[in-house]
Structure formats: structure tokens, C-alpha cells
Amino acid sequence: MAKTAPIPGTSDIFADEVAEWRVLEDTARSIFSRYGYGELRTPVFERTEVFTRSLGDETDVVQKEMYSFEDRGGRNLTLRPEGTAGVMRALVNAGIPQGDERRVYYQGPMFRGERPAAGRKRQFHQVGVEAVGKVAAGIDAECIAMLMHYMEDLEITGCKLLLNSRGSAEDRAPVAAALHDYFAAHSDEMCDDCQRRLETNVSRIMDCKTEGCRGIIDQAPGVLELLKPESADYFAAVCADLDRLGIAYEIDPRLVRGLDYYVHTVFEVVFDGIGAQTALAGGGRYEITFPGQKRPVLGVGFAAGMERLLLAREACKVPAASVDQPDVFLVSLGDDAFDANFALAQQLRRNGLAVGMDLERRGMKPQMRAAGKSGAPYTVIRGEQELTDGVAVVKNMETGDQQPVPVTDLAAVLSTN
RNA sequence: GUGGGUGUAGCUCAGUUGGUUAGAGCGCCUGGUUGUGGCCCAGGAGGUCGCGGGUUCAAAUCUCGUCACUCACCCCA
Known part of the structure; x- marks a missing residue:
């Protein structure tokens, strides 16, 4: 039995379960197309630098979670750990005319070498969207609204939208410096993990759940106050758009995302009840610079974990989709x-x-x-x-x-x- | 990578202080006279007790190792 079991962190999905997956896929296509997004299918593996450059060398994903290998031609390749980088690569390669915009959605397997747990697999599946090119300011809110629309049609109730801003690329260094200064002054009161994060990834400290660190974090300077006025204005405009669309959100200054390419708006849909994992979907605005490209490519998008959506629907007691039966x-x-x-x-x-x-x-x-x-x-x-x-x-x-x-x-x- | 929990029939699980033919429910198969499902009744098939060592007269049961699943940490979708 063990010999025929799938590789740890992967699974075989049979017809009755596939029926549920189809609901996710069909609903995605139905809703996303109403917002002008068409499906894009990209390869499941890419040159390794496609990911290292766009996600950031220091991120956990790149540091220890990628399935990389060398092919027969000596190329260094990697099984995609997320969807955005490959999608961007494909769009850049196809060429986006100046001032034009592309809207695509994708769906499929992603791979990360983590220890599996509830709602976390090594081969997992994401459904995501990207608006790329001349991404107007209104897209942030529209994209978020579409995500919430998706959640609603999937009958996932009780999830919450968290919102934050990372500011522009120019904001990053000053903000990180300000946070570093603050936390460094309190480092002796913080847990071992946070002392380590102080040097590796300051913003992650905001996520710490340790009792002792919480007090320090609560007193920390808010990221939003550290932003340049233009960045703060941008964030305020996104909030105003969301209000206009009737989308409820919660500003969470502690919301941090794991990938380096995000700028300005970041958001996450969280849900309690699927084990230790709370994030159903996450995304934001981003900038990625590819080799040989003068300017960074801009985009707005999100990705949702399909396994987690399934678990959330289960927790919400959504009736199971019926399997095909003969006539x-x-x-x-x-x-x-x-x-x-x-x-x-x-x-x-x-x-x-x-x-x-x-x-x-x-x-x-x-x-x-x-x-x-x-x-x-x-x-x-x-x-x-x-x-x-x-x-x-x-x-x-x-x-x-x-x-x-x-x-x-x-x-x-x-x-x- | 670090910890905890669990591995007995296709599935969900019992198995008492180690004791000989390892059980139940569900599912499956065959019947309950001629050509009618669901309910009921009777019978039947199906298990290297995850794998490998060790202790013992005797191991599913104790011990060590190993593998797998699972939960959590880390981090994320």
C-alpha cells in the first residue's frame, strides 16, 4: 500500500472530488470572464531565474521551497512555486503594446517543498488572475471586488478581507529602516524568532504571535504612517474605491506578504476553520523587472489556494456537488x-x-x-x-x-x- | 528541517493484564424457485495486524529502528 501511495504532499483526486474542483474552475471562468479576464495556460516549469528574480532571492519560497533541477541541456529549471512570475514572463514574451493592458486568469498545480499540513500540500493548486501593463488605479479595487464576488459565489461565508499598503518601491528602504530601528531598540524583549527576523526580514516580525512580542508590535510605528504622501494618497484612493463598490475590508497594518515583488496595495482573504492555515487567497499590486527589460512590468492580481477553498466550502457546509450519473x-x-x-x-x-x-x-x-x-x-x-x-x-x-x-x-x- | 499523534479487511474502527482459529459495522459477492433495485433474512469472499530487527515458551499487544499518513512550528495559497 505504501508503495502505491502518491508522493508525500501530493494526492490523487477521484471523480467525486473532481466534481468539487469543477465548481471552483467553472465559477472562476464564469466570474472572471465578466471582468474581462481570459484564461492563460503557461508551462508548469520555467527557468529558475524567472522565479528567483521576481519573487526575491531572500524570500522563503526561493530559499528553501523550490523544486529545482537541471535538465539534459544543463538548464536550471524549477517547478513553478506560484503563478504570477510565469504569467508575467509569458505576457512580456508575447509583447504588450505601450499603454495597453492584458487581463488573464490561470489555474493549475504549483509546487513547494514544504512540510504538508492541513490546507498545505507540496503539489497544490491555485486559481489566480493578473491584470498587466497599464494597470489603472481603479484596478486594485476592481480586482479585489472580483475576488470577493468569487468567494460569494462559492458560498464561502465568514471570510474576511484584510488590506494594507507596502508603499512604492521608494518607500521600501525607509520603511524597513524605520521598523528595524524600532525593533532593534526592543530586541532584548523579543522572541528568538523575531531576533532572527530582525536581520532577515523585518516586516515578518509584524506577524509574530508570541505574547511578549505582541505588545512591542502594537506600539510599533504603523507602516501607513511611514509612507510618502503620494503612497498614502494612493492607498486612500483604493479604500475609497472599495467603499464605492460596497466591499467590506479591514485595514491590517500587520499584513505582510511573502514575496518581494509587491508594491502599494496588498490584501488577503482569511478564514478560520481550515487548520492552522488562514489565508484563502492573497494578492496585490506588483512590479517585476525581467532581464533585458528596461522598465519593470506592472500588474495587479491575486491567487487563491484551491485546496483551501475546498476546505472552506466544507467548513461552510456547502452541499457537495453531485457526481455524474448515467441517464x-x-x-x-x-x-x-x-x-x-x-x-x-x-x-x-x-x-x-x-x-x-x-x-x-x-x-x-x-x-x-x-x-x-x-x-x-x-x-x-x-x-x-x-x-x-x-x-x-x-x-x-x-x-x-x-x-x-x-x-x-x-x-x-x-x-x- | 523540528516536534506530537496514528498505522489491524476496500472504508470507519474494536482487540481486555502479551496466550494459540484476529473481530464488528458499512461495502462487495451468492442465495431467499420462473423476468425487477432500495428494506429485511441467510450464507460467503476478503487481513504479510505498515515494514525490519529485538525481548519471550508465546507479540496486533512490550522494545528499538524505519517508512507512511496526519497535526502543529516555520512560512505561505
């Missing part, structure tokens, strides 16, 4: 009827019907059991008598009513029911 189940009495039904099944399928049938040539009882279990609303029964009469008995499995129907009319009769 009709064929039951045969005797070898002649079996042979006739074997051919009939094929014919009905060509007429667009989903047809089930027991191929074991068993007795009628097991066939009827199989018919009932299949969930087919109708059963078609044929024996010698029906064959000579050129009819088939159509049985309604719910009411138990049955009627002889000419075989030539079967497809039509079953299709209308």
Missing part, C-alpha cells in the same frame, strides 16, 4: 437480450445519453442492484419477449412505473425525460 441503465434477460443491449448502449451514447450496463452477464437481480446503485433515473429492461415485440420496458426508478416503448423511440423518449 439510463440497461438490464438484459438472456444472452440474446444482452447482445442486443450491448449494441443499444453504444447507439444511445451516440445519441448523447449516458448509459450504464452490467457487462458480467449476471442474473436480473444483480443487474437491478447495479442499476439502482448507479443512480440512473431510468432502467431499460429487455428479455426475449421484448426482443420479438421490438420494444423495451422503460422503468422509472423513483416511482417504479414501467412502460413498454418501441426500441426505435427509445433515444427520443429518454432524452426528453
Whole structure:
């Protein structure tokens, strides 16, 4: 059994579960297209530098979570740990005319070598969107509204939208310096982790849950107050847009995202009840500079963890999507009827019907059991008598009513029911 | 990478202070006279007790190791 188990952190997804995945995918396509986003499918692996350059060399993802390998040509490749970098690479490669904008969404597997836990896999799936190019100021709020629209249609209730700003690229150094100064002054009161973060990633300290650090964090200078006036104005405009769209949000100065490319608006949708993980989706505005490109490419987007959306829907008691079931189940009495039904099944399928049938040539009882279990609303029964009469008995499995129907009319009769 | 919990039938799990043929429910198969599912009844198939050492007359049970699953830390979707 262990030998056939999938690699740790990966899983096999069977039909009943796939039905749930389809809900996520279909809903995404339906909603995102209304906002002008079309699907983009990019490779699951890229040159490693596509990720290291855009996510940032110092981020945890790049430092210890990437599945990297060398291919036969000696190229250093990496299984994508997130979707944005590859999407941006593809759009840049395709070329975006000056002053134009591209809107795409994507969906598919991502890979990170972390220790698996509830809502965290090594091969996990994200559905995300990116608006790239000349991203107008209004896109931040529109994009967030679309995400909340998605949550709503997925019937995920009780989730919360957190909002913050990182300021512009020019804000980053001064803000980090200010935070570093503040926390350095209190370093002796902080936990070991935060002392380490002080040197590696100051902003992460804001996330610390340790009792002793909380007091210090609460007194820390707010990131928003440290921003340049233009950046603060930008953030205020995004908030005003959200108010206009009727989107509820909570400004969380402690919200930090793990990737370096974010600027200005960052947001996260959080939900309690899927283990230790709380983030269902996250995103923001970003800038990525590719080798050979003079200017950074701008974008706004988000990604949602599909496994987590599934868990959240479960926690919200959303009824499971139904799996595909046959429209009709064929039951045969005797070898002649079996042979006739074997051919009939094929014919009905060509007429667009989903047809089930027991191929074991068993007795009628097991066939009827199989018919009932299949969930087919109708059963078609044929024996010698029906064959000579050129009819088939159509049985309604719910009411138990049955009627002889000419075989030539079967497809039509079953299709209308 | 660091810790905790758990590995017994296809699934969910019992298995008493180590004791010989390892159980239940669900599911599956066959029947309950002629060609009718769900309910009920009877019977049946199915297990290297995760794997490998050790202790013992005797190990599913104790011990060590290992692997897997799982939860949490870290971090994130």
C-alpha cells in the first residue's frame, strides 16, 4: 500500500472530488470572464531565474521551497512555486503594446517543498488572475471586488478581507529602516524568532504571535504612517474605491506578504476553520523587472489556494456537488437480450445519453442492484419477449412505473425525460 | 528541517493484564424457485495486524529502528 501511495504532499483526486474542483474552475471562468479576464495556460516549469528574480532571492519560497533541477541541456529549471512570475514572463514574451493592458486568469498545480499540513500540500493548486501593463488605479479595487464576488459565489461565508499598503518601491528602504530601528531598540524583549527576523526580514516580525512580542508590535510605528504622501494618497484612493463598490475590508497594518515583488496595495482573504492555515487567497499590486527589460512590468492580481477553498466550502457546509450519473441503465434477460443491449448502449451514447450496463452477464437481480446503485433515473429492461415485440420496458426508478416503448423511440423518449 | 499523534479487511474502527482459529459495522459477492433495485433474512469472499530487527515458551499487544499518513512550528495559497 505504501508503495502505491502518491508522493508525500501530493494526492490523487477521484471523480467525486473532481466534481468539487469543477465548481471552483467553472465559477472562476464564469466570474472572471465578466471582468474581462481570459484564461492563460503557461508551462508548469520555467527557468529558475524567472522565479528567483521576481519573487526575491531572500524570500522563503526561493530559499528553501523550490523544486529545482537541471535538465539534459544543463538548464536550471524549477517547478513553478506560484503563478504570477510565469504569467508575467509569458505576457512580456508575447509583447504588450505601450499603454495597453492584458487581463488573464490561470489555474493549475504549483509546487513547494514544504512540510504538508492541513490546507498545505507540496503539489497544490491555485486559481489566480493578473491584470498587466497599464494597470489603472481603479484596478486594485476592481480586482479585489472580483475576488470577493468569487468567494460569494462559492458560498464561502465568514471570510474576511484584510488590506494594507507596502508603499512604492521608494518607500521600501525607509520603511524597513524605520521598523528595524524600532525593533532593534526592543530586541532584548523579543522572541528568538523575531531576533532572527530582525536581520532577515523585518516586516515578518509584524506577524509574530508570541505574547511578549505582541505588545512591542502594537506600539510599533504603523507602516501607513511611514509612507510618502503620494503612497498614502494612493492607498486612500483604493479604500475609497472599495467603499464605492460596497466591499467590506479591514485595514491590517500587520499584513505582510511573502514575496518581494509587491508594491502599494496588498490584501488577503482569511478564514478560520481550515487548520492552522488562514489565508484563502492573497494578492496585490506588483512590479517585476525581467532581464533585458528596461522598465519593470506592472500588474495587479491575486491567487487563491484551491485546496483551501475546498476546505472552506466544507467548513461552510456547502452541499457537495453531485457526481455524474448515467441517464439510463440497461438490464438484459438472456444472452440474446444482452447482445442486443450491448449494441443499444453504444447507439444511445451516440445519441448523447449516458448509459450504464452490467457487462458480467449476471442474473436480473444483480443487474437491478447495479442499476439502482448507479443512480440512473431510468432502467431499460429487455428479455426475449421484448426482443420479438421490438420494444423495451422503460422503468422509472423513483416511482417504479414501467412502460413498454418501441426500441426505435427509445433515444427520443429518454432524452426528453 | 523540528516536534506530537496514528498505522489491524476496500472504508470507519474494536482487540481486555502479551496466550494459540484476529473481530464488528458499512461495502462487495451468492442465495431467499420462473423476468425487477432500495428494506429485511441467510450464507460467503476478503487481513504479510505498515515494514525490519529485538525481548519471550508465546507479540496486533512490550522494545528499538524505519517508512507512511496526519497535526502543529516555520512560512505561505
